[in-house]
Amino acid sequence: MQDAIAIRDLVVDRGGRRVLSGINATVPYGTVTGLLGPSGSGKTTLLRALVGVQVVTAGTVTVLNHPAGAPQLRHRVGYLTQAPSVYADLTVRENARYFAALQGRSAAQADQAVTDVGLRTAAGQLVATLSGGQRSRASLACALVGEPELLVLDEPTVGQDPVLRAELWARFHAMAAAGTTLLISSHVMDEAARCDQLLLIREGRLIANDTPAAVRAATGVDDLEEAFLRMIKVNEAGTAGREAS
Amino acid sequence: MNPRILAATTGRILRQLRHDRRTVALLVVVPAALLTVVYYMYVDQPAPPGQPAPFDRIALVLLGFFPFIIMFLVTSIAMLRERTSGTLERLLTTPLGKLDLLFGYGIAFGLAAVVQAAVAAAVAYWLLDLETAGSSGLVILIAAVNAVLAVALGLLCSAFARTEFQAVQFMPVVVAPQLLLCGLFVPRGEMAGWLQAVSDVLPLSYSVEALQEIGSSAEATATMWRDLAIVGGAAVLALVLAAATLRRRSG
Numbered sequence: 001m002q003d004a005i006a007i008r009d010l011v012v013d014r015g016g017r018r019v020l021s022g023i024n025a026t027v028p029y030g031t032v033t034g035l036l037g038p039s040g041s042g043k044t045t046l047l048r049a050l051v052g053v054q055v056v057t058a059g060t061v062t063v064l065n066h067p068a069g070a071p072q073l074r075h076r077v078g079y080l081t082q083a084p085s086v087y088a089d090l091t092v093r094e095n096a097r098y099f100a101a102l103q104g105r106s107a108a109q110a111d112q113a114v115t116d117v118g119l120r121t122a123a124g125q126l127v128a129t130l131s132g133g134q135r136s137r138a139s140l141a142c143a144l145v146g147e148p149e150l151l152v153l154d155e156p157t158v159g160q161d162p163v164l165r166a167e168l169w170a171r172f173h174a175m176a177a178a179g180t181t182l183l184i185s186s187h188v189m190d191e192a193a194r195c196d197q198l199l200l201i202r203e204g205r206l207i208a209n210d211t212p213a214a215v216r217a218a219t220g221v222d223d224l225e226e227a228f229l230r231m232i233k234v235n236e237a238g239t240a241g242r243e244a245s
Numbered sequence: 246m247n248p249r250i251l252a253a254t255t256g257r258i259l260r261q262l263r264h265d266r267r268t269v270a271l272l273v274v275v276p277a278a279l280l281t282v283v284y285y286m287y288v289d290q291p292a293p294p295g296q297p298a299p300f301d302r303i304a305l306v307l308l309g310f311f312p313f314i315i316m317f318l319v320t321s322i323a324m325l326r327e328r329t330s331g332t333l334e335r336l337l338t339t340p341l342g343k344l345d346l347l348f349g350y351g352i353a354f355g356l357a358a359v360v361q362a363a364v365a366a367a368v369a370y371w372l373l374d375l376e377t378a379g380s381s382g383l384v385i386l387i388a389a390v391n392a393v394l395a396v397a398l399g400l401l402c403s404a405f406a407r408t409e410f411q412a413v414q415f416m417p418v419v420v421a422p423q424l425l426l427c428g429l430f431v432p433r434g435e436m437a438g439w440l441q442a443v444s445d446v447l448p449l450s451y452s453v454e455a456l457q458e459i460g461s462s463a464e465a466t467a468t469m470w471r472d473l474a475i476v477g478g479a480a481v482l483a484l485v486l487a488a489a490t491l492r493r494r495s496g
Contacts, residue, residue, distance in 0.1 A: 013496075014496055015496070048334075051338045052338065052493065052494065053334050053337055053338060053493060053494055053495065054494060054495070054496075055494045055495060055496045056494075069338075069493065069494065071340075074338060074339055074340045074341075075339070075340050077338065079335060079338045081331040081334060081335055083330075083331050084331075085330055085331030085332045085334065085335045086332065087257070087261060087330075087332060088330070089261045089264050089265055090257070090260055090261055090264065091264075094257070094260055098253060098254075098256075098257040099339070101249065101250070101253035102250055102253060102254075102336075102339045102340060102341050103339065103340065104249070104340075126264065142335075146339075
């Protein structure tokens with residue numbers, strides 16, 4: 001079976017600066033894949049390339065067997081932007097119902113998505129009056145409402161309290177078990193352990209594309225943050241070696 | 246375009262407007278209040294021989310102008326908010342077509358302009374004794390088409406604005422020349438040739454001419470319908486250009 005996402009030699013320049021330099025990666029169907037890397041490493045740019053809103057300098061991005069951004073994908077891919085992209089002057093329910101209508105889903109399905117992110121009691125509240133964490137969950141509800149085959153989530157758990165964060169991760173895994181593919185970015189390494197697959201990026205380069213177990217085995221350490229640091233060192237030594245020779 | 250998505254988008258924009266009670270109040274009250282000011286400015290001015298009273302002449306043009314100015318501003322800011330809040334980026338990953346979004350704005354703010362123009366016209370005709378030979382319904386129709394033109398130009402200009410400051414600066418650029426050269430201050434036929442030529446390519450000149458036709462003729466004239474078609478055509482052209490400047494992919 002082919003992969004849900006296949007990225008080949010992806011290069012992206014933004015504002016005259018190389019943000020992604022030659023990314024090669026795959027994401028299998030029905031997994032929760034974590035895209036991890038420090039702030040400014042190119043995570044958001046990679047996700048934007050996947051949903052087809054990023055101008056790409058070189059390389060190909062294939063999503064569900066179509067080129068990223070193809071019209072056929074627009075009801076099969078859900079995208080959560082990093083900053084909550086919902087209408088502040090609408091209620092949570094109105095936002096969810098609007099994005100549901102765009103995907104041909106019913107108002108009842110929209111209300112269910114609002115309940116799923118734990119905002120049932122705040123459904124009638126204007127988004128402008130919500131807390132930061134609630135606002136990003138309102139935004140998440142609008143990404144979930146179309147029941148897409150691929151969910152691209154840019155830092156969905158930032159600003160959520162630990163209980164909610166655990167609930168959200170449980171929901172993500174339940175969705176993956178039901179066949180949805182999820183790609184979730186985070187700059188918090190302790191979330192890496194919750195993923196089936198990891199994509200580690202730093203300064204626009206992919207450092208690892210493997211399972212957490214394989215990353216641990218390759219580096220010989222249990223802590224994924226420590227493992228990530230070791231991989232960076234190995235990677236930099238390799239780059240320096242190539243440049244010197 | 247998809248009728249379901251267009252309807253959902255129009256409804257969403259109207260819902261946003263409805264939640265903003267202060268904006269709704271300003272939209273409805275301000276034109277009527279300004280017309281009242283104009284009424285008292287001209288109340289003692291005699292009518293030139295063979296011409297309509299000054300208030301009738303000016304109020305008629307203003308009824309078409311208010312929706313143009315206000316809807317241009319409202320649209321520029323609304324579209325800029327879509328860009329800066331990330332909702333536009335998200336919308337462009339959904340099945341929504343560019344024209345669904347642009348026509349959604351055109352229809353929603355066009356409807357708001359009809360309400361605004363109807364209130365302003367009601368005040369002008371019933372309280373301020375505005376007299377026109379033609380029907381007030383046609384005045385509201387032209388006001389609505391002006392508003393759609395303003396929405397289309399606002400959508401187009403918002404593509405060239407990165408910030409609210411820039412967006413607001415487009416208002417004098419787009420609105421002021423059309424106000425100065427539309428024939429309200431100096432009849433178009435009496436302007437210098439090059440000013441006339443500029444005036445000829447500005448759509449508002451035609452909507453002012455259409456309003457003046459309503460002012461002087463009991464029945465809708467062929468000139469009025471032609472002018473209305475020109476303004477409508479300019480609105481469609483601006484919407485198409487706005488669609489061309491709206492890119493799914495950005496750098």
